[in-house]
Amino acid sequence: MESSDWELVQKCQAGEIGAFQELVSRYHQKIYVVIVGLLRNREDALEVAQETFFRAYRKIKSFQGGSSFYTWLYRIAVNMAIDSQRRQKRNPLEFRETMDGLFEEQNEVARDPFSDVHDRELREKLVASINDLTPEHKAVIILRTVEGLSYKDIGEILGCSEGTVMSRLHYARKKLQEKLGAFL
């Protein structure tokens, strides 16, 4: 029978690195997708995702199970991604170049859901609009869209109330809607 997250955490706290490996295998893809959404750069996201798990390993003894393991892990990931993003903004030109590289890679993917020119333009506009959001607004959009997390879980991850999550989501979607205008 598969162990629960909490059982694996307790084993980690007792020093079993194999239990931590199991937790990493459960969550590495989800954490990576969220960080890619926040950073829009695959290489940086991979680095930040690995660093997230390293931080989690170092702090796991302080995890008391007051919240679920994944909200705790997402909190570390989001904080690290926002921190990394703020440091990246010191060099916006380099960031733009890596984003353009990402577009090229995405065009080579066979299962591109944006098949025609209109949708391609919409995607490009959408990427630019997401990048214009503040890290806090971007985080609620990503956590809701990618993971479908409840407002309560998002609030726990970001350290704010459900009401704040709802208002940030409303504001962020409104901003995106305004910028995308005729494309929607």
Add this chain to the structure above:
Amino acid sequence: MRDCKLIRESLSGWLDGQLGTSDAEIIRLHLESCASCDGERRQLEKLQSSLKSLLVSNVPRIAFEPFWAGVRERITKKRSWHEEIMEWARSTFAAPGLAWTVPAVIVVLLGVFALDSFWKLGSQRNNFAAVESIDAHGRNVALLREDETKTTVIWLYQNQEGEDESSGENTETSPSF
């Protein structure tokens, strides 16, 4: 809730299924009768599906083994003392870590102002510096010092016969100068 503006503010929560049953029903009924708000709903749904395509479908799967190797390398690698200090400083002085300092600073400031006003009150009490009886006929001298305006008043007065000295406020006095 029937107002279009209020309905649109709640549409996001409604689409996410995060509203209560009665609010959700009010919005559903409004959308059936309001083409403009229903158009807004369609736009939000399109936005949501576009976001999902962009943020989820285009992200590649990453192989676990090399990913774990990277994490394991970080775990087993001995960090230098300055890396440890930098990590400690980053986690301690990062914005969420500093959140406790805001109420702490407010409490300290309130404490300083409270002590300051206490001392000021204390000094106001001490403005009445002294009252001394100068002879056996009820004549007194009072020295008043008001710190804030740096005013000093010396007052000579005589108690009425038979009056208690402690009821000085009601005492008719005859200033000598």
